[in-house]
Amino acid sequence: MKRRPIFRAFAAVLVVTAAFAGVSACRPEGPDKSPEPAAAPETTLRNVTSDPVHYTIRVLFSNVGPMARTLAPGTVDRFSSRTAMDLQFSNGDHDKLYRLEPGSAHSFRLDERGKLEMFKGAHGLADAADLAPYVPTPMPVVEKMLETAGVGPEDIIYDIGCGDGRILITAAREYGARGVGVDIVPERIRECLAAAKAAGVERLVEFRRQDAMTLDISAATVVTLYLLPESNLLLRPKLEAQLRKGTRVVSHNYTIEGWESRGAKSETLTDDVGTEHAVYLYIK
Template identity: 35%
Template structure:
């Protein structure tokens, strides 16, 4: 096998499994540090038995923390195949398989109607594109915690400026009469 063929093969594998998913509204993976993970869950006021969805779950750290430390059921959605597998294996070996599930797919295709809490670390344009879906599928009172990026036009119920976290509540954070989340 020639060096050129080997390099081309490596490039194609990296493109397909890391860059290709980004063309479908994704963002590059930037892991959220555990201090922020715990603060996001604290801000969400998640309780045992509630259902958390982490949109773009990466390595599954929010899912595992929510299940282990808060007794929540956690569902992660991940489009990047490598990250999906990483999260899946972390769940497999965590002892929390009955409380945590990882879905390989696009966040726009997953039914979020069971969610009590949504966590996300997505670009602002992705948050904007999610508004209609959240409006359609979430129940009033569902808590949404976003890291760094806001939802334009929504009023956060709580802000942690130091950690750049924003808590929104469906039915309370949207402009009155707008029909937006």
């Protein structure tokens, strides 16, 4: 299974500020007329591997020492803090050290060599899968996805994890196609609504905040994906159960494991910073 730039993009980042809830939440007893301070942002760490992850975390500018933690598979640790935290863990070969920004979401996943790594995430909700961090598809790749899927005015496109809505807005503007996009991060949906309005296509596209795993996609004639390979796999039963025969599924960079026989076409293109992108078309 190929892991392309989205994975590298996750690995690159990670600088934070945070402080544990217990550390930052001390307030004096008794009447207090001062305004309620804004809640400290929440930084989250999710374990997407199938083994427990052992790590230590240290709050910067606090007198709390490093804390050793074990995160069970599929669970999320949360830290409310206003100052940075340093995270340390071993990938079996060497120690990895990251500084975490307050209010950011992260996932422990295996990298392309099967080694433990920390990646940027989209959200820290424990009850919804984190299908991929927000990395928008470059516009030339959006164009290629729509062209590869043969999108036209009769289509209803579902973008699963729609980010800023660029795929559906482009499809509406250039081809007159209708679209439904969901994203779990409220800020993304606000961006989608503003962009749809600015492009004058609000009547053709619908955006809502929703966990993609709960979305009914049976009305789609085209589905667009830019998610991690394991997320495509997680979605596969939904695609198989809900999509009508003949529906086109177009995926940026990642294949749908097990759908080799449905593969109709693949294209590659290089963006203006020299990164190669793949577009895979499947027919249900």
